[in-house]
Structure formats: C-alpha cells, structure tokens
Amino acid sequence: MPNDxxxxxxxxxxxxxxFVVPAEVRATFIAQMHRIQATLRTLPGCQRTxxxxxxxxxxxxxxxxxxEWASEEAVASAAVVVKxxxxxxxxxxxxxxxxxxxxxxxxxxAVA
Numbered sequence: 001m002p003n004d005x006x007x008x009x010x011x012x013x014x015x016x017x018x019f020v021v022p023a024e025v026r027a028t029f030i031a032q033m034h035r036i037q038a039t040l041r042t043l044p045g046c047q048r049t050x051x052x053x054x055x056x057x058x059x060x061x062x063x064x065x066x067x068e069w070a071s072e073e074a075v076a077s078a079a080v081v082v083k084x085x086x087x088x089x090x091x092x093x094x095x096x097x098x099x100x101x102x103x104x105x106x107x108x109x110a111v112a
Contacts, residue, residue, distance in 0.1 A: 045074020
C-alpha cells in the first residue's frame, strides 16, 4: 500500500470573495479587507490570505480576496472568533459593503 500522507490530512478549504467596488471607495475597501485578513492570519488553520486588485482583462469584479484554511473545522472555529471580534468592534461587514455600494459574490471552494 503506498504511503499517501494526503489521505490522512484534512482537505484545505478556500474562501473566495469577489467584489465590484466603486472607484471612490476602492482604497478604503481594500484597506478594510487587509485589516480583516490580518486578523484571519492569526487564527489556527489559516494557511494563506490574499487581497487582489484587478489589473486587466475582462470581468466585472475588481477586488478579490482569498483565504486558504487547513480544514472545515478551522473555518468553523475562525467564524466564531471573527463574529465576536466584529461585534466587539461594532463592525457590520454586510452594512459596510452595502453602504459602500459594493456588490459581491462569495463562497467556499475545494480543489477540483
């Protein structure tokens, strides 16, 4: 039997959020995404975070965030911590996005 360590490891989970951000709020929005991802990087199971700014090509989305988590359990644990942090700060990400006029497409992904 082959020694396949990947079969013993949980599968990574990717959170990818795509945004249509108006030009006048783009810098503020990107700064907020960096702030959120700085928090995520401190949490167990967070493997990688990226904030990407569209520089060319077609498509309506001009900002993308990616977070790679070690497992679904890491995602669930992080969600509890982040929800509490946002509540403690009085930050509502849904209202922030809506008030900035940002549209989004958000979801979880796995390696195909």
